[in-house]
Amino acid sequence: MNDLKQLAFQRKNKMAFLVVASVLKGVATIGQALFFVAIADRVFLQNAAFESLLPLFVGLLSAILLRAGAGYAIGRAGVNLAADVKSEFRSTLIKSFASNPLQSAAQGQSGQKVSLLMDAVDEVDGFFSKYIPQMIQTYIIPLLLLAVIFTQNWTTGVIILITAPFIPVFMAMVGKGTKKKADEKMEQLSQFSGTFLDVLQGLTTLKLFGQAEKQRNTIRKSSLSFRDSTMDVLKSAFLSSLMLEYISMLSIGIIALEIGLRLVVFDSISFFTAFFILILVPDFFNLLKDFGSAFHTARGSVSAANQLSAELEKTHPSLVWGSEKLAPEPPHLSLEGLSFQYGDDGFTLAPMDGEIPPYSQVAIIGKSGSGKTTLMQLLAGLLPQSEGRLMINGVQREKMSEQSWFDQLSYISQNPYLFAGTIRENMEIGANRQVSDAEILDAAEKAGIAEMVLALEQGFETPIGEAGRGLSGGEKQRIALARAFLKKPSLILFDEPTTGLDLRTEQILQDSLSELQKTSTVITVAHRLHTIRKADLIFFLDGGKLEAVGSHDELLQTYSLYKEMLSAQQGGSVR
Ligand SMILES: Nc1ncnc2c1ncn2[C@@H]1O[C@H](COP(=O)(O)OP(=O)(O)OP(=O)(O)O)[C@@H](O)[C@H]1O
Numbered sequence: 293m294n295d296l297k298q299l300a301f302q303r304k305n306k307m308a309f310l311v312v313a314s315v316l317k318g319v320a321t322i323g324q325a326l327f328f329v330a331i332a333d334r335v336f337l338q339n340a341a342f343e344s345l346l347p348l349f350v351g352l353l354s355a356i357l358l359r360a361g362a363g364y365a366i367g368r369a370g371v372n373l374a375a376d377v378k379s380e381f382r383s384t385l386i387k388s389f390a391s392n393p394l395q396s397a398a399q400g401q402s403g404q405k406v407s408l409l410m411d412a413v414d415e416v417d418g419f420f421s422k423y424i425p426q427m428i429q430t431y432i433i434p435l436l437l438l439a440v441i442f443t444q445n446w447t448t449g450v451i452i453l454i455t456a457p458f459i460p461v462f463m464a465m466v467g468k469g470t471k472k473k474a475d476e477k478m479e480q481l482s483q484f485s486g487t488f489l490d491v492l493q494g495l496t497t498l499k500l501f502g503q504a505e506k507q508r509n510t511i512r513k514s515s516l517s518f519r520d521s522t523m524d525v526l527k528s529a530f531l532s533s534l535m536l537e538y539i540s541m542l543s544i545g546i547i548a549l550e551i552g553l554r555l556v557v558f559d560s561i562s563f564f565t566a567f568f569i570l571i572l573v574p575d576f577f578n579l580l581k582d583f584g585s586a587f588h589t590a591r592g593s594v595s596a597a598n599q600l601s602a603e604l605e606k607t608h609p610s611l612v613w614g615s616e617k618l619a620p621e622p623p624h625l626s627l628e629g630l631s632f633q634y635g636d637d638g639f640t641l642a643p644m645d646g647e648i649p650p651y652s653q654v655a656i657i658g659k660s661g662s663g664k665t666t667l668m669q670l671l672a673g674l675l676p677q678s679e680g681r682l683m684i685n686g687v688q689r690e691k692m693s694e695q696s697w698f699d700q701l702s703y704i705s706q707n708p709y710l711f712a713g714t715i716r717e718n719m720e721i722g723a724n725r726q727v728s729d730a731e732i733l734d735a736a737e738k739a740g741i742a743e744m745v746l747a748l749e750q751g752f753e754t755p756i757g758e759a760g761r762g763l764s765g766g767e768k769q770r771i772a773l774a775r776a777f778l779k780k781p782s783l784i785l786f787d788e789p790t791t792g793l794d795l796r797t798e799q800i801l802q803d804s805l806s807e808l809q810k811t812s813t814v815i816t817v818a819h820r821l822h823t824i825r826k827a828d829l830i831f832f833l834d835g836g837k838l839e840a841v842g843s844h845d846e847l848l849q850t851y852s853l854y855k856e857m858l859s860a861q862q863g864g865s866v867r
Pocket residue numbers: 395398634638639658659660661662663664665666667
């Protein structure tokens with residue numbers, strides 16, 4: 293809770309405003325009671341004429357307006373404070389998600405991340421929009437009221453001093469129990485969101501395996517336990533409201549009895565004073581009660597904030613970048629003992645040495661799971677190496693400017709991501725600038741996708757991606773190729789399709805790549821004999837080790853496993 297309070301106190305202007313507004317509200321509350329009692333006193337006990345009451349009515353109206361205005365200002369300031377903190381939380385989270393290297397970004401369920409970003413951050417709202425304003429009011433206004441009550445009738449002040457502390461003591465007791473329940477509720481919500489999105493994304497697979505009914509029950513169970521923990525939290529919130537109500541009613545009752553006895557039986561207090569105190573005392577206890585409810589809301593916020601802090605505190609091996617600019621031409625890459633390991637005991641790429649000269653065509657080959665994609669991601673600067681160095685034109689990758697590096701690079705994976713938008717928008721991502729219709733058409737033609745797109749009713753304006761038209765794996769890759777044609781990168785990393793393509797698509801891919809190769813270095817995770825034979829350099833991986841490097845002919849002569857692999861792949865002899 294202290295961490296959240298600190299966040300609020302860092303916003304000094306807003307806090308100062310809340311203090312001033314609370315003092316004004318306190319003064320207005322006292323003024324309102326004072327004018328009201330004075331009017332009642334004059335009307336009922338002194339039979340005063342209406343004209344003489346006019347200034348008092350003006351005073352009463354002003355006090356009411358001031359109290360309402362200050363209350364409104366406090367509410368608004370709270371909402372602004374919450375919006376400010378929430379936006380800071382969200383941008384810090386997004387920055388943290390965005391700066392995670394690939395393998396950390398892939399950890400955890402997407403649904404849980406969305407729930408953290410949306411629900412958990414929203415849950416923090418109550419702390420700043422309700423608890424903090426109420427806390428400041430409770431620190432100021434009851435003290436003002438108590439001071440006035442003491443000046444009027446010290447015995448009432450003493451009764452308040454004895455009864456009021458029951459409220460914070462009770463709040464602390466309930467708060468202890470609620471904390472665990474609020475933590476459970478946030479945990480359940482995050483699990484529920486994670487399971488729900490996961491099941492939704494894998495619905496087809498689940499149906500195919502006849503698991504839809506089982507998963508329905510999982511979601512049902514997950515949603516029911518979220519409901520139960522929400523009900524638990526609400527139960528204790530209602531119970532605490534009831535108890536706070538009892539405590540304050542009892543206290544007000546005792547005070548009313550004392551005032552009544554003094555006024556009627558002992559005649560030791562004036563009507564003015566008695567009435568004045570009886571109006572102020574409920575306000576005093578109402579503030580404490582409201583603080584109790586706000587305290588409850590704050591408990592939920594603290595659980596959410598703990599989840600946010602836990603996410604933000606996760607440390608990931610981060611990718612370091614520098615400020616060296618990369619010239620817009622194919623770079624010379626050197627691998628100097630470059631190695632990588634997933635986690636502490638995961639798959640390892642053993643230290644590798646090698647040179648990739650500009651404009652070369654490199655094929656990375658090896659059995660499934662030998663580490664080809666991992667090496668490619670390492671070369672792309674998407675994973676941080678465990679040891680060794682990747683040198684770019686003689687400069688360590690870490691010293692390169694991230695922007696300048698990615699400006700020169702295109703990574704075409706087997707399953708490129710298509711964003712919800714039109715085909716044109718998805719292609720334009722490559723260019724990162726305004727592109728003309730002619731450029732779009734040209735890139736689409738070079739990537740071999742133009743014919744297919746133009747046959748669509750809406751052409752390049754056809755919506756694709758989530759909630760849009762679906763595309764085949766080959767079509768997606770060609771959209772990714774079109775992105776590369778628009779970008780004109782000097783380094784292309786291409787994860788060749790493992791599935792057999794039809795002859796025409798295969799021809800288009802080959803032509804497109806030959807075109808791109810004229811102006812760039814192309815590193816391919818290669819599966820087709822054609823690509824492997826054409827490569828200037830072949831990196832042969834086996835079990836995470838770079839077993840051999842050379843051209844097709846060199847490897848055929850020097851490395852028997854190479855020939856075996858190609859034979860197995862082609863189902864015949866290789867020359
Ligand atoms: N995020 C990850 N965390 C831990 N291990 C991983 C991760 N991604 C991949 N691996 C493991 O690393 C090894 C190499 O994977 P990689 O994808 O690089 O192989 P590959 O040669 O490209 O395989 P394929 O040809 O089947 O695509 C595999 O054993 C895989 O299980």
